[in-house]
Amino acid sequence: MPEGYLAISIFAVCAMALPIVLLVAAKLVRPSAPASTKMEPYECGIPPVSDARGRYTVRFYIIAILFVIFDVETIFLFPWAVRFKQLGWFGVAEVAVFLAILIVGYIWAYKKGALEWV
Amino acid sequence: MSYYTAQDHFVLVPAIMLALFGCAVFLFDFLIFPSPKQRKYLLFFLVLGLVFAGAGLWQQQSFLMSHGIPEITAFRGTLTVDSFALFFNWIFLAASFIVAIVSYRYLETENEHHGEYYGLILLANCGMFFLATGTDLITLFVGLELMALCFYIMVGFLRGDKRSNEAALKYLLLGAFSSGFLVYGFSVMYGLSGSTRLREVAISLATRGLWDPLVFLALATTAVGLLFKVSAVPFHMWAPDAYEGAPTPITAYLSVASKAASFAFLVRIFLGPLAASREIWEPLLSAVALATLTVGNLAALSQTNVKRLLAYSSISHAGFILLGLIAGNVTGITGVAVYMLVYTFMNLGAFIVLVALRRKNIIGDDMDDISGLMRKSPAHAVLMLIFLCSLAGIPPTAGFLGKYYIFLALVETQHYVLAVAAAVYTAVAVYYYFRIVRSMFVSETTDKLPVASSFGLRLALGVTGVMTLLIGIYPEPFLRLAQSTTSLVR
Numbered sequence: 001m002p003e004g005y006l007a008i009s010i011f012a013v014c015a016m017a018l019p020i021v022l023l024v025a026a027k028l029v030r031p032s033a034p035a036s037t038k039m040e041p042y043e044c045g046i047p048p049v050s051d052a053r054g055r056y057t058v059r060f061y062i063i064a065i066l067f068v069i070f071d072v073e074t075i076f077l078f079p080w081a082v083r084f085k086q087l088g089w090f091g092v093a094e095v096a097v098f099l100a101i102l103i104v105g106y107i108w109a110y111k112k113g114a115l116e117w118v
Numbered sequence: 119m120s121y122y123t124a125q126d127h128f129v130l131v132p133a134i135m136l137a138l139f140g141c142a143v144f145l146f147d148f149l150i151f152p153s154p155k156q157r158k159y160l161l162f163f164l165v166l167g168l169v170f171a172g173a174g175l176w177q178q179q180s181f182l183m184s185h186g187i188p189e190i191t192a193f194r195g196t197l198t199v200d201s202f203a204l205f206f207n208w209i210f211l212a213a214s215f216i217v218a219i220v221s222y223r224y225l226e227t228e229n230e231h232h233g234e235y236y237g238l239i240l241l242a243n244c245g246m247f248f249l250a251t252g253t254d255l256i257t258l259f260v261g262l263e264l265m266a267l268c269f270y271i272m273v274g275f276l277r278g279d280k281r282s283n284e285a286a287l288k289y290l291l292l293g294a295f296s297s298g299f300l301v302y303g304f305s306v307m308y309g310l311s312g313s314t315r316l317r318e319v320a321i322s323l324a325t326r327g328l329w330d331p332l333v334f335l336a337l338a339t340t341a342v343g344l345l346f347k348v349s350a351v352p353f354h355m356w357a358p359d360a361y362e363g364a365p366t367p368i369t370a371y372l373s374v375a376s377k378a379a380s381f382a383f384l385v386r387i388f389l390g391p392l393a394a395s396r397e398i399w400e401p402l403l404s405a406v407a408l409a410t411l412t413v414g415n416l417a418a419l420s421q422t423n424v425k426r427l428l429a430y431s432s433i434s435h436a437g438f439i440l441l442g443l444i445a446g447n448v449t450g451i452t453g454v455a456v457y458m459l460v461y462t463f464m465n466l467g468a469f470i471v472l473v474a475l476r477r478k479n480i481i482g483d484d485m486d487d488i489s490g491l492m493r494k495s496p497a498h499a500v501l502m503l504i505f506l507c508s509l510a511g512i513p514p515t516a517g518f519l520g521k522y523y524i525f526l527a528l529v530e531t532q533h534y535v536l537a538v539a540a541a542v543y544t545a546v547a548v549y550y551y552f553r554i555v556r557s558m559f560v561s562e563t564t565d566k567l568p569v570a571s572s573f574g575l576r577l578a579l580g581v582t583g584v585m586t587l588l589i590g591i592y593p594e595p596f597l598r599l600a601q602s603t604t605s606l607v608r
Contacts, residue, residue, distance in 0.1 A: 090121050104141045111148045 062114050073102055128181075129192035129199050131174035132207065133247045139167025140240035147233030157222070157231055164218050164236040168211050171243070175211070179204050188605050195315045196254040201602035205455055206250040206382040209462050213375040214243045216466050216581060219574030220473050221367040227476055227570065228365065230276050239371070242268035246379040253390070255304045255314040258383060262300070262347070266293050269376060273364040285363025292346070292356040300343025306336040307391055316390040324394035337395055340387060341402065347380035348436045351409040358417075361429035366476060366483065369425060370469030373432040374462045381439055381458060385451070388443060389606045396446070403444050408539055410437030415546045425483040427550060428468055431509060434547065435461055438524055441536055445527035448604045453523030455600035460516040460589055464508040467582030471502045474569050474579070488554060490563030498569055499558045501583045506551040508586045511544055516589035519597075 040047055080087065080095050087094075109115065143160050151159050178190065178199050189200035218239055225231040241264060248261025270293065274286025308314055310332055311322035326333050342353065349357035361369045392399060414434025421427035435457075442453035475482030475491075482488075492499040508517035521544065528537040589596050 087121075094121075101137075101141065104145055108144050108148075 059117065062109075066109060066114065069102065069105065073099075123192075125190065126192040126197075128178065129190055129197050129251070131177070132171040133244050133251075135167055135170040135174060136240050136244035136247060139163055139170070140237045140244060143167075143233060143237035143240060147237070151233070154231065157233060160233045160236045161218060161222055164240055165215065167240050168215050168218075168243075171247075172208075172211050175204060175207050191253075195317065196257050197248075197251050198253040199251055200605060201599075202382070202385075202455075202606055203251040205599060205603045206378055206458070207247060209378050209459060210243050210246040210250070210375050213371060213378070213462055213466060214239050216470070216578045217367050217371040217375070220370075220470050220578045221365075222574050223570060223572040224365060224367055224473050224476055225275075227478060228276055228279075230278070230365075232275075235272065235275060238268045238272050242272070242371075243375070246375060249379040250382040253316045253386070255307065255316070255319070258386075259297075259301055259304060262380075262383065263297065265376065265379060266297070269293075269368075269372060272368045273360055273372065275365050275368065279363070281363035282365065283363075285360045288356050289360040296343050296346030296353065298343075299339050299346070303336050303338075303340030303343060306332060306339065310336065316386065319391040320393060323391055328395060328397060333395055334398065337392055337399055340392070341399065344380065344384045344387060345406060348377055348384060348440075349433050350406050350436050350440060351413040351433065352406075354410070354413065354433050357433055358426050358429040361432070362423060362426045362483075366425065366469055366473045369429075370466050370473070373429070373469070374465050377432065377436065378458050378462060381436075381454065385443060385454060385606065389446075389451075400444060400446075403440055404533075404536060407437045407440040407444060408536070410434065410440065411540060411543045415543045415550075418550045419546070421550070422485050423483055424472060424485055424488055424554060425469075427485075427554070428465070428472075431547065431550070432465060434543065435465075435509075437543075438521065438540065441533075441540055442524045442527055444536065445524070445531045445533060447527060447531055448601075449523060449530055450527035451604045451606060452597070452600050453520065453527050455603045456523050456593075456597065457520035459596060459600065460508070460520040460586070463582045463585040463589070464505050464515070464517055467501065467505040467579065467586060468509065470575065470578050470582060471498055471505070474498060474571065474575050477567050477570050480565060480567060485554070485557055486564050489557040489561035491558040491569075494563055495569040498579075501579055502558060503555055504583055504586055506555055508590070510548045510551045512548075514587070514590045516586045516593075519590055519593050 076098060077095065080091055084091060143163050146163065147160060151157070182188075182190065182199070182201065182204070189198050191198050218236060221235065221239075222231075225235060245261045245263070245265030245268065248257055249265065252258040252261055270286055270290045273289050274282050276282035304314075307319050307323070310326065311319045313319060313322070323333055323336070346353040346356075361373060364372060388399065388403075411434050414430050414432075414437060418427050418430035418434065421430060439454055439457050439461075442450045442457060444450070445453070472483055472488075475487055480487060488502075491502065504515060508515035511517045511521040521540075525537055525540065528534075528540070
């Protein structure tokens with residue numbers, strides 16, 4: 001076992017050393033002529049206008065919560081789909097009950113206007 | 119292999135009814151009864167749901183009695199209906215019913231009357247069913263979260279009230295934190311035993327040594343989570359704030375039903391998987407119980423808000439119930455059951471009087487609001503006196519019976535120090551309960567508004583008052599019921 005790790009650790013050391021060596025070598029060799037166009041993140045395309053961590057409306061949280069619910073729903077549906085044949089009609093009934101409960105919640109959220117962008 | 123047998127269904131009927139009616143109330147709220155005047159039909163559906171769940175429980179109870187068997191298991195050991203589960207389920211149903219009927223008037227006064235409230239009570243009750251009946255770590259945890267999530271919403275139900283919002287947020291954060299501890303302990307238990315069934319976990323934890331560090335880790339983290347839920351010191355900080363800010367009926371529900379469910383859960387875990395490490399948890403729990411009694415009683419002395427005072431008093435009652443578990447013999451577990459039953463009615467009653475004091479423009483939970491109640495409404499004042507006497511443990515009220523069993527169990531098992539400490543704190547408790555009594559009977563009234571009244575309030579006060587006196591004066595049938603729960607002790 002240890003000899004296998006030796007090769008990996010040599011590789012890891014080389015992998016870490018290589019970019020440092022290259023960056024330092026480039027810094028030493030290249031001429032320094034900064035310009036404003038050179039500082040832009042994209043060579044072509046639209047320059048970014050604001051901070052990526054800007055504030056956005058709190059209304060998204062309801063959408064996020066609804067997303068989580070249906071996300072969890074799929075987590076439960078996938079194993080059922082995999083074992084569909086073995087579970088038979090019992091599985092269908094069970095999933096129907098599960099979906100019915102979720103749909104009650106969905107109708108409730110819909111009627112309460114959770115999906116309206118007011 | 120059959121996934122869902124008739125027996126499984128039989129055990130699950132109360133939970134199905136609670137969940138079904140809970141969902142129905144959510145839908146009916148806008149589909150059939152959209153007008154605010156029709157909220158009483160939702161209340162009716164809630165009561166109907168409780169009746170159906172109660173019918174299911176009754177069938178289970180009579181099945182157990184007629185066949186003379188100790189328990190019915192379902193889903194290959196995931197759920198177990200025994201006398202213990204049934205006893206606690208009856209408490210939950212009674213508490214839900216009483217809380218729901220007093221809420222109607224209260225929510226109207228608060229101007230926050232929404233149909234969801236009744237649905238949430240049913241779903242919380244459904245969670246409690248699984249807490250009392252579950253014998254599987256996953257089932258118990260899901261039941262706990264179902265109950266707790268409903269409570270987070272209900273505590274913050276007064277959306278315009280800063281205190282309610284603060285209470286809900288504190289309760290949510292600390293509740294989620296404690297659930298994390300609990301489920302970590304469960305994961306260690308599962309890691310040690312390879313099973314989530316309490317019985318199998320108990321067997322494999324018992325085969326490991328007493329001082330196995332992993333068993334201790336499971337014990338410590340599980341205990342922290344559970345003691346959080348029953349608001350035992352030093353994990354009680356959320357309780358006074360949550361109790362004070364929540365709508366008063368929900369404070370009552372939280373302090374009674376949630377606590378009863380958490381105790382059912384705690385007793386099942388401590389007498390099940392952790393039974394073998396009793397030598398380790400007994401001194402730990404004794405220290406916790408003593409600290410709970412000390413902090414609960416001493417902090418209650420200086421409160422000027424009656425709701426907050428009752429919150430601290432409910433912390434100290436949790437200490438008393440823990441003492442029953444520490445004694446751990448048949449008398450002790452009977453004591454836990456009796457105490458929980460008695461506590462349900464007397465504590466609900468005391469909070470309902472506060473609910474009645476909530477009127478337009480008067481919050482009614484300050485010591486000044488209750489002063490001179492005797493002049494204004496003698497019936498309420500006398501009932502409050504009965505509830506407070508019972509909370510203090512003065513015979514012939516029911517509270518005496520609960521305390522009697524706890525003390526008896528402590529003396530039987532030679533826990534003399536704990537017994538003496540508990541007795542001393544009972545005397546302290548009399549002082550702060552009688553501060554309220556003095557305020558009611560001696561002081562002058564500060565407002566002229568009559569006490570709120572509705573059919574629900576009168577019925578709830580009547581039921582709690584009668585039960586508080588009845589259990590104290592004629593305890594035999596209740597004791598027999600409570601003694602049947604002791605099959606958990608081996």
